[in-house]
Amino acid sequence: MFCENCGTAVRDGSEFCTSCGKKMAVTGVAGQRTGAESVAALGAYKVVSFQASISNTGSGQDVAATLQRTIDQEANSGWVFVQIQELTTFVSGNSGCFGLGATPGTTTSMAVLIFKRT
Numbered sequence: 617m618f619c620e621n622c623g624t625a626v627r628d629g630s631e632f633c634t635s636c637g638k639k640m641a642v643t644g645v646a647g648q649r650t651g652a653e654s655v656a657a658l659g660a661y662k663v664v665s666f667q668a669s670i671s672n673t674g675s676g677q678d679v680a681a682t683l684q685r686t687i688d689q690e691a692n693s694g695w696v697f698v699q700i701q702e703l704t705t706f707v708s709g710n711s712g713c714f715g716l717g718a719t720p721g722t723t724t725s726m727a728v729l730i731f732k733r734t
C-alpha cells in the first residue's frame with residue numbers, strides 16, 4: 617500500500633508511513649478481516665482457520681506462541697476461545713487422459729479455532 621500523504625510504498629499492515637510518519641489508513645488484510653467479523657458477529661460462534669507457519673529452525677514453542685497471539689487478538693474483540701479442532705478435507709483426484717497423468721485423491725487437514733461471543 618502507499619502513503620496517502622507522501623506516496624511512499626509502505627509494507628501492508630504498517631501503522632505508520634516509514635517516510636513521513638503519517639498514520640496509515642486501515643486497508644487490505646485488516647479491512648477484509650473487519651468485514652468477515654461483522655458477518656460472523658451475527659452468530660454466537662466464530663470459526664477461524666489457523667495455519668501456523670514457522671521457519672526451519674522453528675519449534676513447537678513458536679506454533680504455541682502464534683496460537684496464543686491469535687487467541688489474545690480475538691479476546692480483544694470480545695471472542696472467547698472455546699476449542700481447537702482439526703478439519704480434514706478430501707481433495708478429489710484427477711482421472712487424467714486415458715489413465716495417463718491420473719492422480720489419486722488426497723486429504724488435507726487444517727486446524728480451526730472456535731470462538732464464542734461473550
Ligand SMILES: [Zn+2]
Pocket residue numbers: 619620621622623624633634635636637638
Ligand atoms: Zn508518508
